[in-house]
Amino acid sequence: MPLTDLMNKSLPHQDPVFAIPAFKDNYIWAIRTGPDSIAVVDPGDAQPVLAVLAERQWTLSAILITHHHWDHTGGIAELCARYPVPVYGPASEDIDGITQPLSEGDRVQLQTLETLQVLAVPGHTRGHIAYFGQGMLFCGDTLFSGGCGRLFEGDAPTMFESLQKLAALPGETRVYCTHEYTQANLGFAWKVEPTNQALKTYMEDVARWRQAGLATLPSTLAKEKAINPFLRVEQTAVKxxxxxxxxxxxxxxxQVFAALRRFKDMS
Structure with missing residues (x-):
């Protein structure tokens, strides 16, 4: 099956975005920036991107990086050897190939798209950033559907603040995180909040999508605030x-968030 035939569940929007699967459970998000061009977010592997470009006879227009981990950056050099494009990424992390270092409040213009706003969301790594615009959030490994990233370089207060920043965005915001962790995350969420009817319904939906070979992403912030325990720390059952x-x-x-994160790490 061609890589670009990985179809998402039906959603009531027409984001110019599709998933390029990589490794075991990564998604490299491809953003249409013109009739025959794409930008890619967190290309940990160049080969799947090059395959899509060859298949569709498209060109690469830009690379966006959220943080320095190899499964998000490993394809930069090979892609840039073929396509000398701007590479956007966090200014406070040491990433080979970044040509456009970014910090909180910066903006990225991707050809025909409206600008994407840069949000600093440290916690998973010290300099992690996210990109937000046109109702889309590319958040790397900070927020997952049903979960959040591990605290590899930050601490619980830092990550909690980053998640609160994302949760404050409009509820209809589509969440494009980088891993297909949803089903496993929901198993943990159910341990935490087994009386959450919205969570039960979502688990059933996700099981059906995965059985059909469909991606569970994007989610929405409204959905995450209804089912994700890391965004529900004020709820009695979660506490x-x-x-x-x-x-x-x-x-x-x-403190609730910190305990939940430790609980998840040990689950």
Whole structure:
């Protein structure tokens, strides 16, 4: 099956975006920037991108990077050897090939698209950024459907603040994270909040999509605020699950989040 035939579940929007699968569970998001061009987000592997470009007889217009991990950056050199395009990425991380270093508040113009706003969302890594615009959020490994990234370089207060920043965006925002972790994440979410009817319904939807070979992404921020325990730390059931794992009280939202993250890491 051609890579670009990976179809998403039906959604009521026409984002100029499609997924290029890579590795075991990565998605390299391809953004249509013209009738025969795409930009790609977090190309950890050049080969799937090159295959799509050859298949469609398209060209590459830009590369957007969210953070320095190899499965998000590994394809930069090979792609740029074929297509000398601008490479956008976090200014505070050491990433070979970045030509356009970015910080909070910067903007990226991708040809025919409206600008994407750069958001600093540290926690998974110290300099992690996200791109937001036209109702789309490319958030790398900060927010997943049903979960969030591990704290490899940041701490719980830092990651909590980043997630709150994303949660404050409009509810209809489509969430394009980089991994197909949804089904596993929802298994943990169900341990935390087994009476959440919205979560139960979403688990059933996701099981059906995965059985059919469909991607579960994008999600929406409204959906995540209804089912994702890391965005629901004020809920009584979520706080209770965190305190049970912690074997003691969690007096603040950050403490609830920290306990949940440790709980997930050990699950």
């Amino acid at each position: 209770a699950a965190a305190e049970a794992f912690n074997e003691g009280p969690c007096d603040t939202a950050v």
